[in-house]
Structure formats: structure tokens, C-alpha cells
Amino acid sequence: MKPTNRNSPSLFAIVAAMLFALMALAVSAQQSTPPPSPHADVLSIGGSVTEIVAALGQQHRLKARDTTSSYPVEVTNLPDVGYMRSLSPEGVLSVDPSLILSEEGAGPPEALDVIRAADVPFVEVPDALTADGILRKIKVIGAALGVPERAEALVAEVETALAAALADAERPAHEKARVMFVLSTQGGKINASGTGTAADALIRMAGGVNAVTEYEGYKQITDEAVGLAAPDVILMMDRGGDHGAADDKLFEMPSIKLTPAAGTRSVIRMDGLLMLGFGPRTAEAVRRLNDALYAKGT
Known part of the structure; x- marks a missing residue:
């Protein structure tokens, strides 16, 4: 008769250990990946x-x-x-x-x-x-x-x-920067914000002046109108394509080239939702734009 090794684990002990390990892994997975909320409606x-x-x-x-x-x-x-x-x-x-x-x-x-x-x-x-x-x-x-x-x-x-x-953000009227919000540059034409828009409201809240006030809403404007607006700063959303032409391309556009903003290469790019959303983060948007307009902390 073959002697029994008392130090060898029994089959029952091995199975029990494996089950315990599997249960521990399951609990760990549940803790690290919570189930979808049953209240999502x-x-x-x-x-x-x-x-x-x-x-x-x-x-x-x-x-x-x-x-x-x-x-x-x-x-x-x-x-x-x-x-x-x-x-x-x-x-x-x-x-x-x-x-x-x-x-x-x-x-x-x-x-x-x-x-x-x-x-x-x-x-x-x-x-x-x-x-x-x-x-x-x-x-x-x-x-x-x-x-x-x-x-x-x-x-x-x-x-x-x-x-x-x-x-x-409050400033004396004579110190306020003239800001033009450019929504897009599609086809080499400037689509800019007039009055009554989120961009117009944020510019004024941040201590600037909207350089375009001849119309309401967003509109494609002529090269001459851009020149007459004479913006000190161009404001844009920070995304590419027609909504965010790169600096070199932007300042080489005939409509922009002779503006004060082009002379100093002054363009500010901000997250579109932060800038135009008018929600819980608008105070942050006001501060960021004000700081960028007047180079605070530099």
C-alpha cells in the first residue's frame, strides 16, 4: 500500500482555493467596473x-x-x-x-x-x-x-x-480692445459675429468691444467691412478646418492682412462650448478671455 503524503493538499482543498480565488476576482471586477446606472433616463x-x-x-x-x-x-x-x-x-x-x-x-x-x-x-x-x-x-x-x-x-x-x-473684467472705455469673433473662413470669406450672439455677449462681459455691430447674428462679410471693423484681436474657436484657420493662413487673408490684429498677430482661440455655451463655466470663460485680451500675468 502506497503511503499517504500528509503534506500534500487534498483535492477538496485545491478546488476550494480555486473557487475562492475566482470569487475574489469577480468581486474585484465589480468594484472596478460599476454597472450602468439603473436611473439613466x-x-x-x-x-x-x-x-x-x-x-x-x-x-x-x-x-x-x-x-x-x-x-x-x-x-x-x-x-x-x-x-x-x-x-x-x-x-x-x-x-x-x-x-x-x-x-x-x-x-x-x-x-x-x-x-x-x-x-x-x-x-x-x-x-x-x-x-x-x-x-x-x-x-x-x-x-x-x-x-x-x-x-x-x-x-x-x-x-x-x-x-x-x-x-x-471691467475696464475704462478707452482701454477696451476691439474684438472680432470669426466663426469661419470658408472659401476665403470671413463669417463674423455681429450683435445679439453668445460671442458678442462674452466679448463685452470680458471687457472688450465687439468690432462688428452693423448687424445681428453671424454673417459673411466683405473684405471692406473687415477693414472698417479694424479689430485689435481676432477671436476664434480652437478647432481646425474652416472654423480655425492657422495663424499664417489667417493673417495672410486679404480681409485680415491690413487690420491692427494682423499687425500684432493677435488671435485668441478658445474651446467653443466653454466660450459660447453660457453655462456653469462662463465665469471661467470670462476670466480666460479677459486674461488673454490684456495679457494678465505675463
């Missing part, structure tokens, strides 16, 4: 709307978003229903939301008519180009999400930050 349309949802601590409620919603960066992992101004009812309703929060200006109108007719609560968030407007947006979204107390706390925080940024 909201479709957010509009970059600033999505930012406010996240700032209210309700990011876990987001089920889908539109293309303009790019902050916080984690939301870009959510299903994308398309650009907010060219939505399709099929794309929006395919994500099966329980609540739609939409920034004012979404469309087209006929698509919104179909979406509104569906049995889904639809809340339109008013556009904003002022500090008070931003605070109103926060309250509307907080009420829609059922977190009015959190909204009031965020309102107080944002209101304080905005008041401080606006106060710091």
Missing part, C-alpha cells in the same frame, strides 16, 4: 444643458446626448442623437428617454412637433446671454430633474463666480 440636447445636468450631480441620469454635448468628457461615451439643430424624430425617440431636456433653438421645428407629440415629457430650456439667464437655466433644469435644492446651491455658486469675474 434623460436625453440632454444642448451642450450647456448637459453641463448643467452634470454640475447638479445628475450625470448618472443621462441616457443619451446630442453632438454639441462634449463636456464633461465622459458624456461623449453616451449615444449621440445628432446635431441639435438638425434632429430626426426617429433618432431622438430611438433611445427611449423618459425625459427630454432641450436647449432653446433645437430643431428643425417639424422634427420637434413629432417629438413633442410622443408620450415623453419635453422641457425646453431658455437660451441665455446674460448672468441672470444662466441662473434661470440652472433653475429650470433643476426643477425638471426634481433637484431644486441642488439647483439653488449651484445658482449661488455660479452667481458668486460670475459677479467676481465680471467685476475683475
Whole structure:
């Protein structure tokens, strides 16, 4: 009879150890990769709307978003229903939301008519180009999400930050830089912001003067009009293509070449959503633009 090795582990002990190890690995995996939130039910349309949802601590409620919603960066992992101004009812309703929060200006109108007719609560968030407007947006979204107390706390925080940024940006009229916001340079033509736009509002909040005031909205303007605007600084979004021509190409354009901005090669590029979103980060946008306009800290 073969002697038994008392120091050798039994088959039962080996199996038990293996099961224990597998259980430990499973627990570890669950801890490092939390399951999707069972409360994800909201479709957010509009970059600033999505930012406010996240700032209210309700990011876990987001089920889908539109293309303009790019902050916080984690939301870009959510299903994308398309650009907010060219939505399709099929794309929006395919994500099966329980609540739609939409920034004012979404469309087209006929698509919104179909979406509104569906049995889904639809809340339109008013556009904003002022500090008070931003605070109103926060309250509307907080009420829609059922977190009015959190909204009031965020309102107080944002209101304080905005008041401080606006106060710091104030300058005498004769010291203010003339700023032209260039939306695109498609086809060698300048599409610039007039009055009544987010770009116009931010320029003024940051202590600058909009160099283009002859019209409202965004419009392609002539080379002569650019020369008459005589901007000290060109402001653009920090992306390539027609929306962000490189410095050398920009300052060689005939319409820009003879402006004061070209003489000093003064161009400021900022994140589009930060600059034009008018949401919880607008105080940061005001400070960044003001610092860039007047070279603070350099």
C-alpha cells in the first residue's frame, strides 16, 4: 500500500482555493467596473444643458446626448442623437428617454412637433446671454430633474463666480480692445459675429468691444467691412478646418492682412462650448478671455 503524503493538499482543498480565488476576482471586477446606472433616463440636447445636468450631480441620469454635448468628457461615451439643430424624430425617440431636456433653438421645428407629440415629457430650456439667464437655466433644469435644492446651491455658486469675474473684467472705455469673433473662413470669406450672439455677449462681459455691430447674428462679410471693423484681436474657436484657420493662413487673408490684429498677430482661440455655451463655466470663460485680451500675468 502506497503511503499517504500528509503534506500534500487534498483535492477538496485545491478546488476550494480555486473557487475562492475566482470569487475574489469577480468581486474585484465589480468594484472596478460599476454597472450602468439603473436611473439613466434623460436625453440632454444642448451642450450647456448637459453641463448643467452634470454640475447638479445628475450625470448618472443621462441616457443619451446630442453632438454639441462634449463636456464633461465622459458624456461623449453616451449615444449621440445628432446635431441639435438638425434632429430626426426617429433618432431622438430611438433611445427611449423618459425625459427630454432641450436647449432653446433645437430643431428643425417639424422634427420637434413629432417629438413633442410622443408620450415623453419635453422641457425646453431658455437660451441665455446674460448672468441672470444662466441662473434661470440652472433653475429650470433643476426643477425638471426634481433637484431644486441642488439647483439653488449651484445658482449661488455660479452667481458668486460670475459677479467676481465680471467685476475683475471691467475696464475704462478707452482701454477696451476691439474684438472680432470669426466663426469661419470658408472659401476665403470671413463669417463674423455681429450683435445679439453668445460671442458678442462674452466679448463685452470680458471687457472688450465687439468690432462688428452693423448687424445681428453671424454673417459673411466683405473684405471692406473687415477693414472698417479694424479689430485689435481676432477671436476664434480652437478647432481646425474652416472654423480655425492657422495663424499664417489667417493673417495672410486679404480681409485680415491690413487690420491692427494682423499687425500684432493677435488671435485668441478658445474651446467653443466653454466660450459660447453660457453655462456653469462662463465665469471661467470670462476670466480666460479677459486674461488673454490684456495679457494678465505675463
